[in-house]
Amino acid sequence: MTIQTECQLTFTIPIPRSAHQLAERFCQYQANLPKAEQVYLNTLAVYAVNYYLQCLGFETDWPHSDSWNPMMQTFLNVADLAVKNCGKLECRPMLPEADMVYIPEEVWEERIGYIAVQLDDALQEATLLGFRATVSTQKCPVAELRSLDELPEYLSHFQQVQPVQEQVNLSQWLHNIFETGWETVAAIFTPPQSELAFSPRSLSSIATTVLEIPVNGVKRGKCIDLERDGQIEPLAVFVGITPSSSSKMDITVEVCPLGGQPYLPPDLQLMVLDERGKPVLQADAGNSESMEFQFSGELGESFSFKVVLGDASITENFLI
Numbered sequence: 041m042t043i044q045t046e047c048q049l050t051f052t053i054p055i056p057r058s059a060h061q062l063a064e065r066f067c068q069y070q071a072n073l074p075k076a077e078q079v080y081l082n083t084l085a086v087y088a089v090n091y092y093l094q095c096l097g098f099e100t101d102w103p104h105s106d107s108w109n110p111m112m113q114t115f116l117n118v119a120d121l122a123v124k125n126c127g128k129l130e131c132r133p134m135l136p137e138a139d140m141v142y143i144p145e146e147v148w149e150e151r152i153g154y155i156a157v158q159l160d161d162a163l164q165e166a167t168l169l170g171f172r173a174t175v176s177t178q179k180c181p182v183a184e185l186r187s188l189d190e191l192p193e194y195l196s197h198f199q200q201v202q203p204v205q206e207q208v209n210l211s212q213w214l215h216n217i218f219e220t221g222w223e224t225v226a227a228i229f230t231p232p233q234s235e236l237a238f239s240p241r242s243l244s245s246i247a248t249t250v251l252e253i254p255v256n257g258v259k260r261g262k263c264i265d266l267e268r269d270g271q272i273e274p275l276a277v278f279v280g281i282t283p284s285s286s287s288k289m290d291i292t293v294e295v296c297p298l299g300g301q302p303y304l305p306p307d308l309q310l311m312v313l314d315e316r317g318k319p320v321l322q323a324d325a326g327n328s329e330s331m332e333f334q335f336s337g338e339l340g341e342s343f344s345f346k347v348v349l350g351d352a353s354i355t356e357n358f359l360i
Contacts, residue, residue: 107119279293306325
């Protein structure tokens, strides 16, 4: 049902049993009640937006969205919906009494918009209240949402101007061609002469292991900063490539602490994603000094890695 008020268009639909069954199925993967409730509400919100967009004639791809993946549901507060040839919309659930929509910081990137979905107390109806193009705060007032009647034209713009996802070309590394920001391993751990010995890039206890360069291969690294609770966690990520045949490459992905820290943050997560963005490798740091994945790929294949710490994350995309 569509409701046109004086200044805002909303869209209300009944939530069928099939949507609840899907939400219940996803909840079975969760170990605690608060997380299960979060996944349940997120699933209903995505269902409502998926239904609405299909009514408008947009082609969606929910099964290839993070919100369909139990692993991503477990480690992230995610309610995304992939819209083909456009990008990802984030579908955020709200309870009836709420006048603000909560948008976690971990979904502030890689989204083309955010839709507020108000669920009734019985979880039998969902009302799409409006959308935002971008966010910079976790709480967004409903009064600041754009009307749904602007959404089709807004999405059509992304169909015409599809952003190109930047990829690091690993094969070029074997020919000494490197993208900006990817430094030698030694440069990551060796501070400039002007810096003091306690520089954030001072040599750590695991540097010796990371400094090992694969025979006939190349390894490069990048410094990243993840912020949590106002504190910066300096990290280094490393990617290595070594030919194993004329068309196959051995790949390593590593992450280790900087700033003189002996261990990674215990809840740090490292994921390797396939070309569809689906996690194929994932690990928690625990009390480890570093994390490393090793795998193989064919020339022309794509993959990504994602480093997650609380609500903060960073993703890098690669072409073998």
